[in-house]
Amino acid sequence: MKFRTRRTMLYIPGNNPGMLQLADIFGADAVLFDLEDSVAPNEKDAARDLIANMIRFREYENIEITVRINPIDTPYFDRDVKEIIASGNLDAIRLPKANSAKDVKALEKLINKYEEEFKIEPGSIKIHPMIETAIGVIQSYEIASSSDRIDAITIGGQDLTANMGVSKTKEGKEILWARSQVVMSAKAANVDVIDTIFADINDEEGLIEETRLIKSLGFTGKAVINPRQIKPIHAVFAPSKDEVEWAFEVIDAYEKALKEGRGVIAVRGKMIDPPVRKRAQRIAGMAYLMEQE
Amino acid sequence: MKNKLGVKLPDHIDGIGKILPYKGPFARVRGLKKEGLTTTGVKMRSSLPGKKKVFKDLKKVIELSGLKDGGTISFHHHLRNGDFLLMNVMKVLDEMGFKDLILSPSSLTSAHQGIVDYVRKGVVKRICTSGLRGELGKFISKGNMEIPVVIRSHGGRARAIKSGDVKIDVAFIGAPSSDREGNLNGVRGPSACGSLGYAMVDAEYADCVIAVTDHLVDYPNTPISIPQYQVDYIVLTDKLGNPDKIGSGSTRLTTNPVDHIIAEKAAKLIFNSGYFGNGMTFQTGAGGASLAVAKYVADIMEAKGVVGSYAIGGISSYIVDIYKRGLFKKMFDVQSFDKGVVSSLLNNEDHLEISADFYANPFNSGAIINNLDVVVLAAYEIDTDFNVNVLVDSHGYAQGASGGHSDTSAAAKLTVIVAPSFRARIPTLVDRVNTIITPGETVDILVTERGIAVNPKRKDLLENFKGKGLNIIDICDLKKKVDKITLKPRMVEFGDKICGLIEYRDGTIIDTIDQVIE
Numbered sequence: 140m141k142f143r144t145r146r147t148m149l150y151i152p153g154n155n156p157g158m159l160q161l162a163d164i165f166g167a168d169a170v171l172f173d174l175e176d177s178v179a180p181n182e183k184d185a186a187r188d189l190i191a192n193m194i195r196f197r198e199y200e201n202i203e204i205t206v207r208i209n210p211i212d213t214p215y216f217d218r219d220v221k222e223i224i225a226s227g228n229l230d231a232i233r234l235p236k237a238n239s240a241k242d243v244k245a246l247e248k249l250i251n252k253y254e255e256e257f258k259i260e261p262g263s264i265k266i267h268p269m270i271e272t273a274i275g276v277i278q279s280y281e282i283a284s285s286s287d288r289i290d291a292i293t294i295g296g297q298d299l300t301a302n303m304g305v306s307k308t309k310e311g312k313e314i315l316w317a318r319s320q321v322v323m324s325a326k327a328a329n330v331d332v333i334d335t336i337f338a339d340i341n342d343e344e345g346l347i348e349e350t351r352l353i354k355s356l357g358f359t360g361k362a363v364i365n366p367r368q369i370k371p372i373h374a375v376f377a378p379s380k381d382e383v384e385w386a387f388e389v390i391d392a393y394e395k396a397l398k399e400g401r402g403v404i405a406v407r408g409k410m411i412d413p414p415v416r417k418r419a420q421r422i423a424g425m426a427y428l429m430e431q432e
Numbered sequence: 433m434k435n436k437l438g439v440k441l442p443d444h445i446d447g448i449g450k451i452l453p454y455k456g457p458f459a460r461v462r463g464l465k466k467e468g469l470t471t472t473g474v475k476m477r478s479s480l481p482g483k484k485k486v487f488k489d490l491k492k493v494i495e496l497s498g499l500k501d502g503g504t505i506s507f508h509h510h511l512r513n514g515d516f517l518l519m520n521v522m523k524v525l526d527e528m529g530f531k532d533l534i535l536s537p538s539s540l541t542s543a544h545q546g547i548v549d550y551v552r553k554g555v556v557k558r559i560c561t562s563g564l565r566g567e568l569g570k571f572i573s574k575g576n577m578e579i580p581v582v583i584r585s586h587g588g589r590a591r592a593i594k595s596g597d598v599k600i601d602v603a604f605i606g607a608p609s610s611d612r613e614g615n616l617n618g619v620r621g622p623s624a625c626g627s628l629g630y631a632m633v634d635a636e637y638a639d640c641v642i643a644v645t646d647h648l649v650d651y652p653n654t655p656i657s658i659p660q661y662q663v664d665y666i667v668l669t670d671k672l673g674n675p676d677k678i679g680s681g682s683t684r685l686t687t688n689p690v691d692h693i694i695a696e697k698a699a700k701l702i703f704n705s706g707y708f709g710n711g712m713t714f715q716t717g718a719g720g721a722s723l724a725v726a727k728y729v730a731d732i733m734e735a736k737g738v739v740g741s742y743a744i745g746g747i748s749s750y751i752v753d754i755y756k757r758g759l760f761k762k763m764f765d766v767q768s769f770d771k772g773v774v775s776s777l778l779n780n781e782d783h784l785e786i787s788a789d790f791y792a793n794p795f796n797s798g799a800i801i802n803n804l805d806v807v808v809l810a811a812y813e814i815d816t817d818f819n820v821n822v823l824v825d826s827h828g829y830a831q832g833a834s835g836g837h838s839d840t841s842a843a844a845k846l847t848v849i850v851a852p853s854f855r856a857r858i859p860t861l862v863d864r865v866n867t868i869i870t871p872g873e874t875v876d877i878l879v880t881e882r883g884i885a886v887n888p889k890r891k892d893l894l895e896n897f898k899g900k901g902l903n904i905i906d907i908c909d910l911k912k913k914v915d916k917i918t919l920k921p922r923m924v925e926f927g928d929k930i931c932g933l934i935e936y937r938d939g940t941i942i943d944t945i946d947q948v949i950e
Contacts, residue, residue, distance in 0.1 A: 157856075160917065162879045164693055197917065366689035430901065 144425060145169050145291060145331055145360040146376045147369045150207075152177035153186035159193045162202065165366035165371070169203035173220055175210070175235050183215050187222050194226040205267060207233040211242055212249065217249065224253040229264055233293065237268035238275045240285035245287045262288065266303055266332070271295030272302045276317045283328035292328075293362065294321045296335030311352075324358040334358045337399075339366040350375040376425065383426040389419035438944050439867060447558060447579035448933070452940040457842045457874050460938040469795075470933045472596030475639035477664060486648070487613050490524050493665045494602070498949050502531055502557070503601040506638065507537035508631035510562075510568040510606070510618060510767060517606040517644055520669070522550050536588060536598055538630035538788070539833055539947070540596040543677070551577060558943045560598060562586060563833025564823070572931050573829040574886030575845040575947035581932040581946070583869075584825060585832075586766065587792025587799060587936035588837035590633045596855040597642055597793060597939060603638035605631045605663075606672050610645040611653035614663025618676050619655065619770070621647025625671035625679065625776050627656040627747075627770020632787035635662040636803055646672040655778070657785055675771075682772035683718060683748035690881050691721040697902075698808060699728030700881040705893060707805045707846050709740055714760070715801070716808040717744040718769045721850040730754045739834050744770030744791070744800055745807075745836060752776045752783070764800050765889050766791040766836075773812045792839035794937050800842040801836075809837055811851040811878075813865040816907050818887050820849060821865035823934070824859045828924035828948040830932060834869050841874040846893075853880040853914045858921055861911045865923070868943040870932060883910045925949040 142264050149167035151158045151215045159242070162170040172193075178186045194204055206229065208219035223229055234246050243266060250264050266288040270279050276299070285293045296314055300307040318334070325332035334353040337346045350361060350372050378386070388406050393416055396404040404411050411419075434440055435453035444450055452460075487493050499505065505525075507518045518537060525533065531554050535547065539562040550556045550573045560582040564572060572581050584592060592598040605628075609620035616629045616635075625645055635641050635658045643658075677909070691782075698721070702708055708729075716726045727750070733740065734757060743751050744764040749772025755763055763783045768774060776783045792799050802805075812832060813821040820841075825831040833869045841847045851860045859882070876893060878885045885907035886894050899906055905913075925948070934944030 161690060165689060166693075202460070367692070 144421075144429060145203065145333060147360060147372050148205065148333060148362045149366065149369065150177070150336065150362060150364050153190045154174065154178050154182045156189060156416050157262040159189065160197060163371055167202065167366070167369050168360065169205055169230075170199070171233060171362060171388060172204070172206045172246040174215070175207050183209070187215070187219055191226040192221045194223065194228045200378045201272075202263035203230045204228060205231040205233050206333060206346075210236040211245055220249045221253050224250065224259060224264060225257050227257065227259065230269050231265035231290070233269055235269045236271055236275070237282050237297065238272055239278055240281045243282055243285040243289065245270055247288055250288065264288065265290045267291045267293055268316075269293045269295050270315070270321050271298035273299070276320050279324035280327055283324045283330055287329070289330055289335055291359075292325050293333040293337050294318060305402065309339070311349065316358055317389075318358070318362065319351065326357060331359045332357065334361040337355035337368065338364070340367060343367075343371055347371050356397050358408070371400060373429070377429050378422045378425050382422050386419040386426070389416060390423055434630040435941065437871060437942065439868070439940055439941075441944070442930075445580060445930070445933070448582070451933075452595070454871070454936050454940040454942040457871060460940060462866040464795060468931070469595055471594050472599065472764055474637055485614055485664070486668065487919075488668050489578060490521070490644070490667050490669075490803050491528060493642055493667050494524065494528060497602045497642060497664065499530070499602045499640075502532045502534070504534040504536050506600045506603045506634045508541040508605065508634065508770045509537060509541055509624040509627065509630060511623060511673040511678050512631065513542050513623070514673035514675060515606065515948070516671060516673050517604060517669075518544055520545050521604050522547065522555065526550060526553060526555045530555055531574065534558040534560065536560040538601060539835075540568060541751045541808070542566050544568060549899065551617075560584065562589065563837055564830040566831070573824070573945060573948045575927065575929045575931050577931065579829075580930045581945065582836050583932055583934050585792070585834045586630065586788045586836045587794055587801070587939045588935055588939070589630075590787070590791075590793040590836075591795045591937065591939060592935070593633050593637045594789060594793065595939070600634055600638035602642060603631070603643060604635035604642045605635060605658065606811040607643040607645040607658075607666075609647040609649055609653055610643050610666050611649055611651040611660075612666065613651060613660035614643050614658075614666050614863045615651075615653040615656045615660045616643055616645075616658040616663065617653060617655050618657060619774050620649065620653070621645070622675055623647070623678060624771070624774045626774045627765045627785045628636070629766035629786055630788050631789060632658060640664050640921065642667060644669050644672065645705055646670060679768070679770040681770065683750050685750065686720050686724050686844065687917075688720070690852055691724050691926040693719040693881045694852065694879050695724030697730050697884060698725045698848050698850050699732055700900075701727055701848065701879065701884065701897065701902060702806055702846070702901070703732050704897055705846050706832075706896050708738065710730070712740045713803055714740055714743050714803045715804055715806070715844070716751075717810050718746050718748050720810060722808045722810050723748065725848070726750060726754060726848060730757065730759050733759045737776070744804065745840070747772050747773050747783070749776075755782065764791070772915075792836055792843070792937070794839070799843070801840050804840060804844040805846040806846045806848065807840040808848045808850060809841065809870075811849050811860060812851055813860055813862050814851060815862050815865045815872070815873075815876055816908070816911055817864075818878065819865050819868045820875060820876040821870070822869050823869050824922070824945060828866065828920075828926060828946070830945050834934070838870040838874070842868045842937065847875050848877045848879060849875055850879045852920050853910070857918055859914050859918045861907070861914050863911075867934060869947060870943065871936075873901045878907065880909075880910065882913055885910050
């Protein structure tokens with residue numbers, strides 16, 4: 140089984156061909172080609188063409204390809220969805236300003252249509268709603284559970300603080316509640332949950348501190364705006380040696396129990412139930428990735 | 433005839449003479465004893481006690497030097513893009529009516545584009561250099577000089593001067609500081625540039641040495657990089673160069689993430705190569721990914737508690753910082769890359785100034801690079817035989833420098849080339865480089881952002897790298913991967929005229945600069 144994780148999702152402006160072609164060399168788990176905030180209105184069409192063709196022809200290696208499209212209430216929404224699905228090699232669409240389940244449903248409908256039109260495997264393209272308004276935070280569980288296509292939700296700190304009428308600080312106290320709420324919704328819906336960006340690319344210590352915080356809150360990954368931010372984040376998400384050993388013990392014990400037809404197993408004196416086993420598999424997968432890096 | 437790398441060469445070129453074909457990196461070095469060469473004599477000079485050496489008038493001194501039409505004049509390039517001296521001297525020589533001179537500087541920079549005019553006027557007939565840039569490089573690559581330019585490595589130039597292949601009639605030495613007798617150094621004065629390593633060879637073997645300075649100090653001027661007994665005249669000038677362009681305050685590490693990806697991989701390779709450990713010796717380039725390799729290697733050294741023997745080459749303040757962290761015991765400095773280095777060279781007894789001869793000459797009894805473990809170098813182009821081009825750009829114009837590239841590649845136990853697999857859609861990795869500066873048989877590893885290739889002749893390295901998660905692939909497969917992205921660019925068209933000869937460090941000809949057809 141291929142283990143996929145989203146510790147880091149690297150934003151790349153959609154109108155920057157030099158950066159687009161480099162997307163898969165920095166070791167990010169996923170790339171986030173952006174058509175929204177980093178692309179000026181008069182560049183939207185060119186960026187959309189560029190991204191679609193880049194995905195179509197460039198054969199990126201070992202990286203999840205996602206695109207942040209323009210929000211539902213913009214004139215670019217439909218064409219964004221159509222053109223990038225037509226590219227044929229898309230993994231997920233990030234939907235900015237997802238305020239309700241209705242928004243997700245609208246995108247889902249379009250994806251259904253274009254998957255069929257371009258003969259893409261039905262249901263293969265995922266949706267990553269971006270929670271970045273107060274109403275979105277409040278309705279985050281409804282959003283997260285609104286479609287089978289959703290396998291991650293994300294939080295957007297800049298827009299959210301703007302919507303709340305406060306400034307975004309480095310400490311991030313103002314979005315602590317929102318972060319916690321979004322994590323809880325994601326856990327309840329059983330999907331990944333990705334944190335917002337850390338804006339100061341020169342502050343590695345600050346980045347590490349924030350990543351520790353969001354990891355402890357339950358986030359499974361973080362969006363990044365500079366390749367330099369990838370390594371420190373992966374280091375924070377890396378399991379400890381003891382965790383890895385424990386994970387392999389759990390997996391071994393489970394396989395042994397399966398062979399012997401036993402139902403209940405224990406490792407290090409503690410009972411192992413399915414959620415614990417799942418966690419162990421995740422840690423083992425992470426350890427494998429770290430070794431590759 | 434063809435040389436070992438299949439490059440077609442004439443037996444003889446008018447104005448240059450007999451052409452020796454390249455036969456392998458150490459073929460001539462091994463057979464040198466049989467050749468029985470001797471170092472040519474330098475014209476004996478004498479000096480009566482009390483003789484006045486300091487002059488204000490450059491013209492007068494040039495008259496005294498005995499320079500004639502067709503003579504060879506030399507300069508150093510330690511003042512880099514800030515150098516005023518070379519162009520000032522050319523102006524005076526033109527005014528004095530000199531013709532057909534052989535211009536033989538250690539290299540040429542963007543400060544020297546005006547040479548084109550003096551070639552057109554017939555003041556300069558031939559050029560020997562390490563590098564060519566800007567309009568001058570284009571002018572030459574278009575076939576505008578009758579006699580091909582000769583490109584030499586730093587070690588190769590020292591060899592050529594010492595052996596008499598290049599006989600310098602008058603060496604003009606830009607001296608950031610001098611006393612009245614001509615004791616020179618590069619570590620004092622407004623035009624301080626650090627090491628005078630290239631100029632040391634000129635001072636030793638020229639028939640006449642003219643030092644030009646904007647900073648005359650009380651006798652004796654110490655430290656003495658070039659001693660008074662080699663200096664015939666001292667000429668005072670207002671400004672030797674533009675300090676802002678001689679060098680920046682300090683060399684900063686690249687912020688380009690691709691450079692960092694490459695550098696990190698290269699450091700990991702070096703760590704696993706078998707050459708990493710206490711007492712290791714190390715050289716790296718001055719910028720981009722190659723300097724960044726120094727950062728990552730230093731970090732690993734620190735983490736593992738390893739202390740190297742020496743760092744060598746062009747020294748930048750970044751290397752000085754690594755020394756200060758206690759990671760190398762000494763620094764050998766043939767050329768200082770920024771002003772931060774100057775005070776270190778002046779004040780630190782572990783920071784040693786060396787000549788180009790000492791640095792890299794293959795025809796002496798032991799250059800420092802002969803003990804070099806690891807060198808990290810850049811490339812404009814590299815081919816599937818690992819041959820490297822650092823001179824001719826993708827348009828076919830000479831826009832770079834041979835420098836110490838082929839010297840250190842030949843000598844070092846491990847030669848690592850770091851380069852992005854393509855730049856602005858132009859692939860770096862090609863079937864055959866435009867112009868070979870460094871032969872592939874002296875190159876061990878290519879590190880790009882998309883994969884690492886090891887020269888198949890280095891089976892020992894391939895063995896060391898096994899199971900280290902280093903993603904090593906065959907260079908031809910790496911090329912295919914890159915070609916798929918860039919597609920094949922249209923090749924530059926070249927004519928038959930030879931515009932330049934690439935002289936290997938041992939004096940044989942390894943390749944040519946061919947005429948660009950526009």
